[in-house]
Structure formats: C-alpha cells, structure tokens
Amino acid sequence: MSSLTEKDRPIVQLLLNTGTCPRCILRFCCVGSQTLYRHPHKELVKDLKELVRNKQEKEDTVCFDIVDPPCKRSRLGCTEEGPDDLKHNGVLQQSPLVNDEDTAVENCPVKPCSICLGILQEFCEADFVKKVCQKVLSADYQFTSFVLSVSLPPQLSVREHAAWLLVKQEMGKLGLSLAKDDIVQLKEAYKWIIHPQLSEELGVPADGKSLFEVSMVFAHPETDKECHFLATACPDCFKPAKNKQSVFTRMAVIKALEKIKEEDFLLHFPCPPSPPENLCVALEIQCNNGAVFVAGRYNKYSRNLPQTPWIIDGERKLESSVEELISEHLVAEFKADSFNFSSSGREDVDVRTLGSGRPFAVELVNPHRIHFTAEEMKGLQQTINNSSDKIQVRDLQLVTREAIGRMKEGEEEKTKTYSALIWTDKAIQREDIAFLDDIQELKLDQKTPLRVLHRRPLAVRCRIIHTMKSEYIDEHHFRLHLKTQAGTYIKEFVHGDFGRTKPNIGSLLNRTADILELDVESVDVDWPPAL
C-alpha cells in the first residue's frame, strides 16, 4: 500500500478496532489513489492488518482479525500469528460462525462498517453491480453514457462526524491535525469503485453531464433515529416537515453538524460510533432520461379545436386539442412518461392557422428512446399528418432546451398577420373602406377583453396595427388583412369590446362591426429552421 505509510498506523489501528471497513480507513487516512479503493475487500483487510502487525510485531500484542474466521484462514493459508481468541481493547471482534447454509465457506458474513454501514463494502461487490445493471437494462432505455446519483441516509453524516472527532483526537496526540475536508468523501470513494464496474457492464462511460441518470437510494432504518438529537441541539436547522416528509433531510443534518459544538455532540452520540446490526438496504434503483425537445410548426384547419384539452367539471367539452393531436404520437415513439407542449402564442378555438404555421415545441419527459435519424423524424411527421386533418405539422426536428427561448421571443416580439371576415350593420360601399389600406402604424389602446377578464388582470395594452388591406365583398361584408404587433387582440379590434378597445373597426367606419371569421395568415418567427 504505497499510499499508507508508517505514520498512518495508529489511525489504522484505531479504526480497525472500532469496526471500520478498510475503505473507510483509507478515506480517513486521506488516501487519494482511486485504484487502491478498487482492490478487493478481503485484500484490503489483509493489507491493513499487515501494516498494523508490522508495528505490533515489536510489541507483545495480538494481531486481530475482524473478518477471517478460523476456517477461512486455513484455506487461504493466512500467515497470521497469534491465538484464536480475537480480542482487542475489550471489543469483542469474533466473527459469528457461518449460520447461513447458502453462503460458501469462503464468504463468511462481513460485519457492516460502523461508518459507511456497508456502502463501501457489500454495495461495491460484483453481485450488487449485476443487480443494478439488470434493473437498468430491463428498463429499456437508449443511452450513450450515464450519471450515477447516490442518496445516502443522513445518519451517515453523523457517524462520519463522530469518526472524524475520534481520529482528530488521536492525531492530536501525535501533534497532527485533520480537517474534515481532508477526508475523502464517502460518495466520491463509492463512485471511484463502482463507476468502472457499471461502465463495463453497461458498455457506456460515466459522465457527470449525462442525461441518463441512474439513481440509487440507500436506507438504514435501524439507525434512522440517530439524527434526532440534533433537533434539540440545533432546532433552527430543522424546518417543519413539508408534505409529511422527514424533517431530517441530508442538508439539514449537515448544517446542524457544522453548527453543533464538539462537546455537545459527544454528549449525545457515541464516539466511536457503535457498530450496526445490519447493512444498509438499497431501495428501488431508478432510471431517468433527461427531457428531449421536438420542435416544428403547426397548421390548424379546424374552427372547433382548442389548443389544450377543454375540460369543465371533469367533462370534456370539445374533442381533442392541438397539443394532444401533435404530442400523442411523439410520446408513443419516444416512449416518454409525459409531455409539455408550448408554442409561440396561440389562437382561439374558432381560429385557423394558415401559411407556414405557428412554431411549437414539445418537451418529452423521461423518454426511453432518444435517437432518431432525420429520416425517422420525417416519418414521424408523416404519421402525425396522416392521423388528423384538423392539424398538420412541418419542420419537425429535435432541438435543444435553449432553443425554446427563441420561440418564446417570437411570442412577444414578432409580428403576426391575420385575415378577418367582417360584418357591418349599416351598408358599406367600396369607398367607405378604402381608406383602411392607407393607415399605417395605427396605435390601439386595448383594455383586457371582457371575455378573458375573469382570469386576467385588468390592464390597458398599447398595441400597433402596422398595415391593413381590405377586400370588399358586399354591402355588409368585407375581408380585412392585417399585420399587427404580437399580443394584439384582433377580435376586439373589430367589434370594439364595448368600446374598451379604441380605436376599433366600428369607430373607424362609424358603424357597428362584428367579426365572423378569423384566420392567422402568418407568425413571423424564423424558428425552427425550415427543413
């Protein structure tokens, strides 16, 4: 063990005595060599004992033996000396004889480490890795790398703190200091050991930026109450429990440990920490893929289709919706859990979207499938278009999360053009509407329309109608094409909304006007890129 030297001996000895596993011992000796942690558990134990023994040979003490019962020793031809009664410092270290028939003679149960509760022991073994990989592979995700997220029970921080105090004290006797930050973090050591194994089995590298997350949650119910004393010692660190979850979160416990005075800590918690009966348990292993984004432009040809599902009192008022017609197929193909649909503005139920359509983006949440070629995307586009004549999509493509910002920019900044079919109460002649074509940059003051006032704040919006072009139809009808600023209420510009939009077509023509039909002709946003 090149990274452990003579000066580490007293600490190694101390920790071996207190039921600490070899890898935790390496951590507390600030060993930074990743490969050392990957050595097999048995080998590390052997080497550590040897390190201690080399000193002890000079003294008249027994070499002790945490994990190797007599049967194992003879098999491996271990050269340990000393009697079989394994006693040291009054702490009985005798391993129980094998009482589990399934276990091979070789694998006598290892006592759980009193610091890591088995995380750096059992949960580094090939068996566990296999179990994890089985779970991951059976979940059937597409991924090219993975990031491992490990959640440890908060009481591990408490035990770590206790062990640190113990080691710090011992080092103090030798005139040395040990900052808590110098100790190798448990999670870090765990990842050093398990990443290569997972990588090998899954066939992809570990990458902190990976979108594919494998999460492990460990629990140790036996010691859950160990944190509770912190609530009395540092009450302000623990906020009342939200959503019936435990108030002893990892963050809260760590904060409390930073605050609590050494003397107070030692009053309430055994130092060294007491050895546990059981190992940690690994709760459900979960996989999650980061969201992917699919963008495109949609046309809407129905005057009876809402943007989002229209449900009142649990009853669906209108069949389907723009977002469902587009997203359903995407969710199916990407095998996602759910979707979030957004678009650059939207139109009413009774308004069509013509021209090159309106930009939209669909966030696919936790997709199992993420790789699609341009051809496959084209095929997906065709599937959506074949499935409904109410909407059509184009330029369907994968985009990044950042790209969504461009779309939302469009909503507020870019112009839109419309075509409105207008009715007037009093007769009109061609000359009566011709002047509309000459009006440029018409400023409107629009109060929040009455039809949305139930759910929007009362405000006045200043909006601009850039240009208009009229098409005479008959004495009571004409078509008006308008190019307007984003956020202009067109219907209210036509009928005036009880005089709350000024000016309006009625006031301009000195008549009462109504809007019979409205179409969006274009949404002037040049995103997503046309294919």
Add this chain to the structure above:
Amino acid sequence: AAAGGAERYFRRWYKADVKGRPCEDFCVLQHSNRRVGLRGGSAQICVITLAEAHPLLQSGKTITSVNYQISANCSRLQNKVSGKSKRGAQFLTELAPLCRISSSDGEEYTIYSCIRGRLIEVNENILSNPAILQEKPSTEGYIAVVLPKFEESKSITQGLLTQEEYEEVLSKRLNSS
C-alpha cells in the same frame, strides 16, 4: 342580424322597478366564460347596463350629468383592482349605487349594481360622452363591470329575472296601463 360581436357570449338577466321606482329596469350581461375557484364555485364577468325600458332611454330625455361620486367618501372612479383576483376592488351589494345620472328635466336617477361582487371598472366613456349611454346602452354605453365572488356563484342570479320572466313583467305593464 347580430347586434355586434361583442355581445355574442353574454346571457341577459334583468332587475325591474328597482327600489320600487317604476320602469327603472336594469340588464345584467353575464359572460359565458367561467373561472373555476380552487375551493369550488366559479366567477363570470358581468356587465351592468340599462334595460330598454329605463326612463333615461326614452325619447326626449337629455342627460346633463353623470356622477360616479356616490357619497362623500366613495367615488367609483377611484376603484383600483390588481391581479387576477382583482384585489382592492370596492365590494358591491345588490343595491349599491354605481352612479347618479341627471337629466335636463330635473330628474335624477341612481344606477344600482343589481348583483353582489367586486367592482372591476366603471365606464368612463359615458362621462365624456353621455349620449352613448342612450345610443348604445347594451354595448358602449354600459355602466360598470362586476365580478362576483367564487363562493357566491350559485346565488348570483337568484335575485334576477330571466329574459322570459322579464318579458312577462313588460307585458303585465302594458296590460295594466
């Protein structure tokens, strides 16, 4: 032909002979769009207007003033609302006065809320142009916009007459005169 697109989605309710004053009828336009409250109930925007039978809408009447200052401490013009829930609004009961209107023949009429709820806005256009109240009483000549509370949605129209019921009232008046 439709009277205009602005009124398409409103349902008409009536209150007749308010405060016992003959023919002082009002029409409450209730919009179909509802906002559902988290704790139940719903809210629909209501527009308070004069009904056709109101004396102010009869021929020969000239409006001389419209006054939103209904008491020493209360001016409807000072109503300020903020946010979606229209916080800060003056609260109205059925007989809360909205404004007082005088005509050239010396008469003074009080316009009442007719429903309980938050005052959203009063129509300032009729201050500058009182004629519009008589020309377009059901649209540009509206008096005020009120939003009832979620909890009271079920009872909001209890004190009001439907179109049919109001027409009966009108025909009774004709028959008795």
